Amino acid sequence: EAGVAQSPRYKIIEKRQSVAFWCNPISGHATLYWYQQILGQGPKLLIQFQNNGVVDDSQLPKDRFSAERLKGVDSTLKIQPAKLEDSAVYLCASSLDQARGVVGELFFGEGSRLTVL
Amino acid sequence: QKEVEQDPGPLSVPEGAIVSLNCTYSNSAFQYFMWYRQYSRKGPELLMYTYSSGNKEDGRFTAQVDKSSKYISLFIRDSQPSDSATYLCAMSTGTASKLTFGTGTRLQVTL
Numbered sequence: 001e002a003g004v005a006q007s008p009r010y011k012i013i014e015k016r017q018s019v020a021f022w023c024n025p026i027s028g029h030a031t032l033y034w035y036q037q038i039l040g041q042g043p044k045l046l047i048q049f050q051n052n053g054v055v056d057d058s059q060l061p062k063d064r065f066s067a068e069r070l071k072g073v074d075s076t077l078k079i080q081p082a083k084l085e086d087s088a089v090y091l092c093a094s095s096l097d098q099a100r101g102v103v104g105e106l107f108f109g110e111g112s113r114l115t116v117l
Numbered sequence: 118q119k120e121v122e123q124d125p126g127p128l129s130v131p132e133g134a135i136v137s138l139n140c141t142y143s144n145s146a147f148q149y150f151m152w153y154r155q156y157s158r159k160g161p162e163l164l165m166y167t168y169s170s171g172n173k174e175d176g177r178f179t180a181q182v183d184k185s186s187k188y189i190s191l192f193i194r195d196s197q198p199s200d201s202a203t204y205l206c207a208m209s210t211g212t213a214s215k216l217t218f219g220t221g222t223r224l225q226v227t228l
Contacts, residue, residue: 040125041221048215108160111158
């Protein structure tokens with residue numbers, strides 16, 4: 001079974017530039033998450049999708065971050081304009097519906113590491 | 118005060134040692150408790166999952182939850198160099214609720 005795919009793995013940009021990250025979840029997983037992991041910290045949820053709909057985006061800085069999930073499968077996270085403090089690893093994760101899976105079992109991709117100069 | 122507190126380490130132990138990793142939390146509504154393992158430059162992977170209080174054992178790993186003290190632990194017996202990773206505790210209030218992660222404890226098991 002293929003895991004969660006993310007690209008690009010690494011990205012370096014200057015502040016005020018824009019960047020986009022792509023995620024392809026595990027086939028059949030209805031729920032998709034974007035997490036931000038700053039060095040030395042645990043992952044912080046940015047946005048959670050259930051199929052096409054947004055379940056939780058309370059911690060997404062909506063003035064600069066946006067995300068969409070096309071046709072309930074792939075997802076894109078965009079940052080525009082980027083700030084220095086956005087330097088982090090952006091992790092995409094997916095999970096089965098809670099009725100079928102283990103509660104709290106998220107399958108993470110390897111992440112996209114962003115450096116903002 | 119953070120909702121979930123975890124000592125970042127690093128924690129260095131010799132091969133074969135028993136390792137104890139811990140988290141404390143402040144939100145009494147947390148019901149589901151998880152431990153994730155994260156190797157360098159990889160995404161986290163679920164290691165253990167427990168519901169409410171009690172113990173759960175899986176091979177060399179034991180997870181304990183003490184809700185009265187708002188304290189969870191992960192024990193690793195006979196630690197191996199391959200256990201060297203960052204261990205993240207995570208918690209949620211319900212089956213569809215978001216996970217709140219600790220900062221992670223970096224563990225190094227030396228030969």
